[in-house]
Amino acid sequence: MAAHAGELTRVKGLTRVYGERAVLDGLDLELAPGEFVALLGRSGSGKSTLLRALAGLDGDLTDGHSSRRQGSRTGGRTGGARGWTRVRSGGRSDSGSGSGSGGRSDDRAHDRTGVRPGSRVSGGTVEVPDQVSVVFQDARLLPWQRVLPNVVLGLPPGAERRGRESLAEVGLAGRERAWPNELSGGEQQRVALARSLVREPRLLLADEPFGALDALTRLKMHALLRRLYEQHRPSVLLVTHDVDEAIALADRVLVLDDGRIATEQRLDGGARHAELRAVLLRALGVTGDDRDAPARDAAVREDGRP
Structure with a gap:
């Protein structure tokens, strides 16, 4: 399967409010064609909500408000006019150019005044290529x-x-007739990657795809994903809780906080891993004391004191 340039992925003023809580609050985001972006955030920060919107899995954002064109998706809805899905729902939507790599839209997509508990408010524009795949x-x-x-x-x-070719790419040639329960967890995730790649996506959405794997298998899957990315060059948005995984895989790392992109770090080879890791951990609310606690506890146990 040949690599391709893909198209721009753009989110403009995306808002999702549940009751009185803005999970996404006028969020702006762009992924360049072929860019690998990792998205970090605390639990409940809206990472999965954003991914669902990009994947076309958020019915409140799409129902009755999207123009469609047949395209290839895994676990989502098909793409939009001229290769794009344009989602306009609730409030005001802005389909103009995004504000850059990430942040908060100046043109707010909703007014929180008078929002009733339990109600939902949606707003903004989501533009994605017509071929999107999701790995869960x-x-x-x-x-x-x-x-x-x-x-x-x-x-x-x-x-x-094409399916056999994809399986060969992920190292599973000859396992075409195996049953899923005959595969290890890592092999099952390789099948999931093959299922995504066979659709030749221009945007690959990965929602913590290695979170359930053991440490050694996870490292092997990191290498596999990066190799497949270099070969096919889709745009990738990787949602993860693992700072080291984000640094190892991505070209750009974002931290989602308070409904918007709060921190952005580009991996240009200049910053040392430890420095970048410290910046991202601080953005996630992990202090120096939090990072030192495991080592401190181990030292206490070694000294024989409780």
Whole structure:
């Protein structure tokens, strides 16, 4: 499968309010074609909400407000006019150019005044390429289907050759007829990656895809994902809680906080890993005392005192 340049992914003024809480608060974000971006954030910061909007899985944002064109998606809705999905829902929407790499829109997409508890408010514009795939934390393979049918699920007849090629790319050549329960957790995630790649996505959304794997398998999957990315060059948005994973894989790391992009760090090779890690941990609210606690506790145990 050949690499391709893809198209721009743009979020403008995206707002999601649940009751009185703004999970996403006028968020702006752009991913350049072929860019690998990691998104960090505390639990409940809105990472998955943003990913669902990009994947077309947020019905409140899309129902009745999107123009569509047939495209290739895994776990989402198909793309929009001329290769883009334009979502306009609630409040005001702005389909102009984004404000850059991330931040907060000056043109607010909602007014919090008078929002009733339990109600939902949506606003903003989401533009994505017409071919989007999603990789979740669990592989989500159909247990009653063998590996190859899982990979080509939903594709037109004749896709088996492409499916075999994708399986070979992730190191599973010869396992086409295996059942999912015969595979290890890492192998199941490789099948999930193959299922995404066979659709030749221009945007790959990865929602903590390695969070359930052991440390050694996770490192191997990091290397595999980076190699596949270099070969195919889709835009990638990786949602993760792991700062080291973000630094190892991404070209740019964002921290989502209070409904908007609060921190951005580009990995240009200039900053040392330890310095960048410290910056990101501070942005996530992890203090020096928090980072030193495990070592301090270990030293106390070694000294024999409680």
